[in-house]
Amino acid sequence: MFIGGLVVIGILVVVVLIIVGIYNGLVGARNQVKNAWAQIDVQLKRRHDLIPNLIETVKGYMQHERGTLEAVTNARTTAIKAADGGVAAQARAEGELSQALGGLLAVAENYPDLKASQNFLALQEELTSTENKISFSRQFYNDSMLQFNNKTQMFPSNIIASMGGFKAGEFFEVTDTAEREATKVSFS
Amino acid sequence: MICPACKIPMIVVERNKVELDCCTSCQGVWFDKGELELLLDPLTGSIAGTLIENIMGLPPAETTEKRLACPICRQKMKKVDIGKTSGFIIDVCNSGHGFWFGEGETSKLIAQLLNGKPEDKDIQDKMLFFVGDTLRAGLINRESINTGGD
Amino acid sequence: MWEQIRDNQVRTVILVTALGFMLILPGSLLGQTVLGDWSVGLLLALLIWVVMTLVGYFQGDSILLSISKAHKIGPDDMPRIYNVVEEMKIACGMEKMPDIYIIDDPAMNAFATGRDKNRASLAVTSGLLQKLNRDELQGVVGHEMAHIKNRDVLLMAMCSILLGAIVMLAWCGSRILFFGGVTRRSSSGGGNGQLIILLPAVALMIFAPIMAQFIYLAISRKREYLADASSALYTRYPEGLASALEKVGASTEQLKSANNATAPMYILNPFRRKNQVAEDLTSTHPPVSERIRILRAMAGNTSLSGYEAAYKNLHQGGGSIIPGSALLAEGSSPHAQVEGQASPHVEGVDEVRTRARETHDALWKLSNYQMIACQCGVKLKIPPGYKGAFLQCPHCGTVHSVVPD
Numbered sequence: 162m163f164i165g166g167l168v169v170i171g172i173l174v175v176v177v178l179i180i181v182g183i184y185n186g187l188v189g190a191r192n193q194v195k196n197a198w199a200q201i202d203v204q205l206k207r208r209h210d211l212i213p214n215l216i217e218t219v220k221g222y223m224q225h226e227r228g229t230l231e232a233v234t235n236a237r238t239t240a241i242k243a244a245d246g247g248v249a250a251q252a253r254a255e256g257e258l259s260q261a262l263g264g265l266l267a268v269a270e271n272y273p274d275l276k277a278s279q280n281f282l283a284l285q286e287e288l289t290s291t292e293n294k295i296s297f298s299r300q301f302y303n304d305s306m307l308q309f310n311n312k313t314q315m316f317p318s319n320i321i322a323s324m325g326g327f328k329a330g331e332f333f334e335v336t337d338t339a340e341r342e343a344t345k346v347s348f349s
Numbered sequence: 350m351i352c353p354a355c356k357i358p359m360i361v362v363e364r365n366k367v368e369l370d371c372c373t374s375c376q377g378v379w380f381d382k383g384e385l386e387l388l389l390d391p392l393t394g395s396i397a398g399t400l401i402e403n404i405m406g407l408p409p410a411e412t413t414e415k416r417l418a419c420p421i422c423r424q425k426m427k428k429v430d431i432g433k434t435s436g437f438i439i440d441v442c443n444s445g446h447g448f449w450f451g452e453g454e455t456s457k458l459i460a461q462l463l464n465g466k467p468e469d470k471d472i473q474d475k476m477l478f479f480v481g482d483t484l485r486a487g488l489i490n491r492e493s494i495n496t497g498g499d
Numbered sequence: 500m501w502e503q504i505r506d507n508q509v510r511t512v513i514l515v516t517a518l519g520f521m522l523i524l525p526g527s528l529l530g531q532t533v534l535g536d537w538s539v540g541l542l543l544a545l546l547i548w549v550v551m552t553l554v555g556y557f558q559g560d561s562i563l564l565s566i567s568k569a570h571k572i573g574p575d576d577m578p579r580i581y582n583v584v585e586e587m588k589i590a591c592g593m594e595k596m597p598d599i600y601i602i603d604d605p606a607m608n609a610f611a612t613g614r615d616k617n618r619a620s621l622a623v624t625s626g627l628l629q630k631l632n633r634d635e636l637q638g639v640v641g642h643e644m645a646h647i648k649n650r651d652v653l654l655m656a657m658c659s660i661l662l663g664a665i666v667m668l669a670w671c672g673s674r675i676l677f678f679g680g681v682t683r684r685s686s687s688g689g690g691n692g693q694l695i696i697l698l699p700a701v702a703l704m705i706f707a708p709i710m711a712q713f714i715y716l717a718i719s720r721k722r723e724y725l726a727d728a729s730s731a732l733y734t735r736y737p738e739g740l741a742s743a744l745e746k747v748g749a750s751t752e753q754l755k756s757a758n759n760a761t762a763p764m765y766i767l768n769p770f771r772r773k774n775q776v777a778e779d780l781t782s783t784h785p786p787v788s789e790r791i792r793i794l795r796a797m798a799g800n801t802s803l804s805g806y807e808a809a810y811k812n813l814h815q816g817g818g819s820i821i822p823g824s825a826l827l828a829e830g831s832s833p834h835a836q837v838e839g840q841a842s843p844h845v846e847g848v849d850e851v852r853t854r855a856r857e858t859h860d861a862l863w864k865l866s867n868y869q870m871i872a873c874q875c876g877v878k879l880k881i882p883p884g885y886k887g888a889f890l891q892c893p894h895c896g897t898v899h900s901v902v903p904d
Contacts (some may be wrong), residue, residue, distance in 0.1 A: 290582035356615035361880035486896035
C-alpha cells in the first residue's frame with residue numbers, strides 16, 4: 162500500500178508540473194504578442210519621423226508634384242492622430258500613408274537628378290527598410306497571435322486558458338489588397 | 350593592393366563606377382577580375398571570364414622582363430603578348446585573378462589615345478581603352494608636387 | 500517557435516549523451532585493457548572532454564572571427580546590410596541585434612556564430628554583398644539568423660568538440676593498444692580472457708570515430724534544412740534564398756580562410772568541388788540543387804509545414820525534416836500566403852555597379868583609406884601608407900592635397 166501511495170503522489174506531482182508548464186506557456190505566448198505589438202508601434206513612429214526630411218529633400222527637385230507631396234503630408238498627420246483612435250482606425254490610416262508614400266516614390270523615378278542625389282538615395286534606403294520593418298513586425302505580431310490563439314483554443318491547454326482568463330485575440334489584418342502590395346517594398 | 354613591381358601600396362582610381370589599382374611610383378595598373386566583370390558585363394560576368402581565359406591561354410611571351418607575383422595570390426604571373434599589330438606584353442595571374450599592366454604598357458595606351466588612334470574592335474580593346482582613358486593625364490607624380498616644394 | 504528551441508535543447512541533451520557514450524565506452528575499455536581498471540580510463544576520457552569543452556566555450560567566437568579576417572560594422576557604415584539584418588531580427592522576434600562583420604574576400608559565403616542569442620555574431624563576405632541583390636541577401640541573412648535562433652551554433656559547437664574528443668581518444672587508444680598494450684598482454688599471459696576485451700576495444704577504436712563523424716554530419720545537414728525553412732518563414736519569400744543559393748552554388752571561388760573547424764558554420768560548404776555528387780553522407784551541408792528545389796516547390800505556402808510538404812514531395816520515402824514539435828506548434832491552419840509580391844525588381848547594369856561600389860567603399864573606409872572626389876568625376880581612394888602631400892588625378896591632372904595620417 163505504501164508503494165501505491167507513492168505512485169499516486171508521483172502522478173499528482175507530474176500532473177501539477179504539466180499544468181504549470183501549460184500556464185507558463187500561455188503567459189509567455191501572451192507576452193510575446195504584447196511585445197510584438199509594441200514593436201509595430203516603434204516602426205510606425207519611425208516612419209512618421211522620416212517623412213518631413215523626405216519632403217524637404219524632394220521638394221526642390223519635384224516642383225510640379227505639389228499634389229503628391231501634400232497627399233503624403235496629410236496622410237502622415239492623419240496617421241499620427243489616429244494613434245489615439247483604436248486599432249482599426251490606426252491600421253487604416255497607416256495603410257493610407259503607405260499608399261501615399263508608394264505614390265511619391267513611384268513618381269520620383271521620373272526625376273534622374275533626384276535619383277542621383279546621395280541624400281535621396283540614403284533616405285530611400287531608410288524608407289524602404291522602414292516599410293519592410295513595419296511589414297515584418299506586423300507579420301511577427303500575427304504569428305505570435307496565431308500561436309497564442311492556438312494555445313487558447315486547442316486541447317488540453319484550452320482548459321487552463323479559460324480558467325486563467327486567457328482569450329484569443331485579433332489579427333492585424335490588412336483588408337485592402339492594393340495596400341498589401343504597397344507595403345512589401347523591394348528596391349533591389 | 351600592393352604594387353607587384355615596387356611593393357608599395359597602390360591607390361584606387363574609380364571611374365564610371367569601375368576601380369583600377371594604380372601605382373603612383375611606376376605607373377603600373379592592376380585590373381582585378383571583379384572590376385573587369387563590372388566593366389564588361391555586370392549581369393553575368395561571362396564575357397569578362399572568356400576574355401580572361403583567352404588571354405590566359407596565350408603562349409608565354411619571350412622576354413627578359415622579370416616575372417612578377419600576383420597581388421592577390423602571390424603566385425608568379427605569366428607574361429603574354431596581347432598586341433595585335435605590335436608587341437604589348439602584360440602579366441596575367443595563372444588563377445585568373447586579373448591583369449597587370451607595367452609602366453611601358455600604360456604609357457603606350459596613353460600615347461595611343463593622345464595620338465587619336467585607339468583601336469575599338471573587340472572586348473580587349475574596350476578594356477585597354479578604359480585603362481588608357483582613365484590615366485590620360487599620367488600617373489607618376491612629379492617630384493616637385495610630391496615633396497611639396499622646389 | 501518556442502517549441503523549436505525547446506525541441507532543440509532536448510535534442511542537444513540526447514545527442515550529447517549519445518556521443519558521450521562514444522567517448523565513455525572506448526575510454527573505459529581502454530582503461531580496462533591497458534591498465535586493468537576501466538574507471539581510470541573513464542575518468543581520463545571525461546577529463547579530456549571537459550577541458551576541451553571549457554576551452555571551446557570561452558574561446559568560441561574570437562577564434563572563428565579572427566581566422567576569417569573580419570571587420571565589425573555599425574549602422575552607418577553600410578546601411579543596407581545593417582537594415583536587412585534588423586528587418587530579419589524583427590521578423591524572427593529576436594531581442595538583440597547580432598554583431599555584424601564583413602569578411603574581405605571575393606568568395607560568396609556567410610556564417611553565424613555565438614553561444615546565445617544575446618552574444619551572437621553574423622558575418623558575410625564582401626563578395627556576397629557585391630553580388631546579391633536585396634531580396635537574395637535577406638534570404639541568406641534569414642538563414643543565418645535562424646541558426647542563431649535555433650541554437651544550432653551551440654549544438655554544432657558541442658558536437659564538434661565531442662567529435663574531436665572521440666577522435667583524439669581513439670587515436671591515443673589505438674597507439675597504446677597496438678604498440679604498448681599488446682606486447683604487455685602477451686607477456687603477462689591470460690590468453691583468451693584478454694582477447695575478449697581486446698577485440699571489441701580495437702573495433703571501437705576504429706569504428707567509434709567513423710560512426711560519430713556520420714552522426715555529426717547527419718545532424719549538421721538536418722539543421723541546414725531547418726534553417727532554410729525558417730528563412731522562408733521569416734521572409735515569406737523563399738525565392739530570395741533560392742536565387743541566392745543558385746548564385747553562390749555557381750561560384751567556384753574557394754573561400755580563402757575556411758578550415759575544417761569552421762566549415763559547418765558557413766551557408767555553403769566552402770570545400771565543395773564543382774559537380775560534387777557523392778555529397779550525401781560526407782558533407783556538412785545538403786546539396787545545393789536539392790535545397791533550391793525544395794524552396795521553389797513551396798509554391799505559396801511559406802510555413803514550416805509547407806516546407807515539409809515540399810520536402811516529402813521531392814523525396815518519396817525520405818524521413819521528415821522538420822521536428823514534429825515545430826509542426827505541432829504551428830497549428831493546423833496553413834499560414835499566410837506569400838504576401839503582396841510585386842514582380843521582383845530586375846536589376847540593371849548600373850545598379851549592379853552601384854552595389855559593388857557601396858560594398859567596396861565601406862571596406863575602404865574601414866581600412867582608413869582617404870576618399871577624394873575629383874571634379875572630373877573620378878574618385879581617388881588613398882591607402883593609409885601613402886607618402887606624399889599631394890596627389891594628381893590621373894584622368895584630368897588636377898592636384899589634390901592629401902591629409903597625412
